[in-house]
Amino acid sequence: MSRVESLASPFIQGSVRFAVSRSLLPGAALLLRLFIGGVFLWSSLSKLQQPYEFLSAVYNYELVGPQLGLWVAASVPWLELAVGICLVLGIMDRGAWMLAIVLLSVFTAAQASVANHGLLIPCGCSQTPIEIVGFRSVLNTGLLLLAALAGLGCSLVQRFFHSADSNTWHIGNDNIQHG
Numbered sequence: 001m002s003r004v005e006s007l008a009s010p011f012i013q014g015s016v017r018f019a020v021s022r023s024l025l026p027g028a029a030l031l032l033r034l035f036i037g038g039v040f041l042w043s044s045l046s047k048l049q050q051p052y053e054f055l056s057a058v059y060n061y062e063l064v065g066p067q068l069g070l071w072v073a074a075s076v077p078w079l080e081l082a083v084g085i086c087l088v089l090g091i092m093d094r095g096a097w098m099l100a101i102v103l104l105s106v107f108t109a110a111q112a113s114v115a116n117h118g119l120l121i122p123c124g125c126s127q128t129p130i131e132i133v134g135f136r137s138v139l140n141t142g143l144l145l146l147a148a149l150a151g152l153g154c155s156l157v158q159r160f161f162h163s164a165d166s167n168t169w170h171i172g173n174d175n176i177q178h179g
Helices: 004-050 051-058 068-090 095-119 136-166
Strands: 167-170 175-176
Touching: 004 051, 004 095, 004 136, 004 175, 051 068, 068 095, 095 136
Parallel strands: none
Antiparallel strands: 167 175
């Protein structure tokens, strides 16, 4: 490492740490949490209000049998509601992000399968407006998945910088002083 790099390195690291931990990251994390949480709340409420329509949408995908389809239709709206509430309120956010990523991954894969097979079915995302599964809906769901991945990344980076700034390691519910 050259002399210039060794002198600039602490300044650059400090600037990046300040930008990430103090200003940009918390705002981005909050926006992502509220946006994705709102999407999950909206989606879950429409499914909970019209459970038979959602059950029909699950069966339209032709990916699961009758019993598993019933289980999916009964559990997914409640999982979406829990994820939405947790993200909007900032409760157990890392777990909520991970569940959001799993749900969006499965939904993106299901939509891609339907689009690949050429089925013309409604996506079942929410009741209004009705969107037919296709490349556009797969792209929209994939973008939501990327936003959820970014949200989890923000949460993890924010936790890392919080730990580094406070000289505290956070392991589970235990705080261990270091340095």
